[in-house]
Amino acid sequence: MEYITNYPLGELKERFKDLGLEPYRAKQVFRWIYKKFITDFARMTDLSKEYRKLLSENFRFHPLKKLDRVEAPDAIKYLFKTVDSHIVETVLIKERNHxxxxxxxxxxxxxxxxxxxxxxxxLKRNLTTAEIIDQYIQVQQDLDEGKIRNVVFMGMGEPLANYENVKKVVKIMISSEGLDLSKRRITISTSGIISQLNRMAQDEVMREVNLAVSLNAVSQKAREELMPLTKTNTLKELMEVLKSFPLPKYRRITLEYVLIKGVNDSVKDAEKLAKLIGQHKRRFKVNLIPFNPDPNLPYERPSLTDIMNFQRVLWKHGISNFVRFSKGIEVFGACGQLRTKRLKLEIEGAVK
Ligand code: SF4
Structure with missing residues (x-):
């Protein structure tokens, strides 16, 4: 039996046709799932009993099982388990109004x-469309009130390496019959895979969402050391792609920069970063994320003075930048478990 949440609306209509159901029924079911978050065919009361039975014989919900939920003052971390027993992490960040x-x-x-x-x-494997969208559905179902308005693909994994499934999720999210989220409220955070960025630039759906790129270093050598993948996805190529990426009006690309003591946090590094951005200041903003020490990793967090000195150089060059200190906001900082791991440590500290 397949997961119904694997399909954007167009594909679901085709699946319904295969089952002898009218395509408009797909719209009805889609609305139950993504407008009302009802994930039980028996409760879809505008469908006949016969249809509900047929659907429940062919489709099911929830490829993820909720294992745990840990609450901190401004964030909740969820742990899910896949059917093949892998752990998936999702973080909900509470902001002032959403x-x-x-x-x-x-x-x-x-x-x-x-x-x-x-x-x-x-890497163990890609998550399926249903496994990604189920994170949203289950967290939304867990909330007493309010809707999740922003989505950032910044949890575990490189989203552009799972392009097709991520694109299907984006389609479900922006569909007016689906979650109906604004494209401006969805952010894909990538380590900068050149071929996939080029693909994204040509893709009418994907190039409309926000793009955040983990830069983290200002020379090819330093970047390779921090991010081994960049041996074949060079800094030069990356900046060329980003400088010509077709951005929607008033949109900027976020450059994420994890500040690590003695590695990439000097004033000289900041000057080089400004030079790298060059004349394209209006196209980029920089997120500076002070590294949070992890017992499994050999790095340290820079001093506050070094962070501020770095920031001052960027301001001097007129480059828009932010330092992400707050627990919840920090999750926006860079891609991967770096943040969720960090959050986990903080949450554990908070609940002890
Ligand atoms: S920061 Fe972690 S999750 Fe993100 S690309 Fe690097 S290894 Fe992958």
């Missing part, structure tokens, strides 16, 4: 960033 959800797109990650806890186990 919620933001940080979803995972893979189990593990192949990019191998040396500062990221997800990289330690390598």
């Amino acid at each position: 919620y933001t959800l940080c979803v995972s797109s893979q189990i593990g990650c192949a990019v191998g960033c040396t500062f990221c806890a997800t990289a330690l186990d390598g």
Whole structure:
């Protein structure tokens, strides 16, 4: 039996046709799932009993099982288990007027960033469309009130390495019959896979959402050391692609920069970063994320003075930048479990 949430609306209509159901029934079911978050065919009361039976014989919900929920003052971390017993992490961030959800797109990650806890186990597999969208559905079902308005693909994994499934999720999210989220409220965070960025630039659906790229270093050598994947996805190529990426009006690309003591946090590094951005200041903003020490990783957090000195250089060059200190907001900082791991430590500290 297949998961009904594997399909954007167009594909679901085709599946319904195969089963001898009128395609408009797909719209009805889609609305139950993504407008009312009803994941039980028996409760879809505008469908006849016969239809409900047929659907429940062919489709099911929830490829993920909720294992745990840990609450901190401004975030909730959810742990899910897949049917093949992998753990998926999702973080809900509470903001003043709304919620933001940080979803995972893979189990593990192949990019191998040396500062990221997800990289330690390598890539296990891609998450399916249903497994990604189920993170949203189950967290939304868990909330007493309010809707998740923002989604960031910044959990475990490299979303552009799971392009097709992530695109289907985006389609469900932006569909007016689906979650109906604004494209501006969805962010794909990537380590910068050149071929996939080029694909995204040509893709009418994907190029409309926000793009965040983990930069983390300002020379090819330093970047390769932190992010082994960049040996074949060079800094030069990356900046070329980003400088010509077709951005929607008033949109900017976020460059994520994890500040690590003695590695990439000097004033000289900041000057080089400004030079790298060059004349394209209006196209980029920089998120500076002070590294949070992890017992499994060999790096340290810079001092406050060094962070501020770095920031001052960017301001001097007129480059828009933010330092992400707050627990919840920090999750926006860079891709991967770096943040969720960090959050986990903080949450554990908070509940002890
Ligand atoms: S930081 Fe992101 S891209 Fe790098 S290993 Fe971690 S999850 Fe993968």
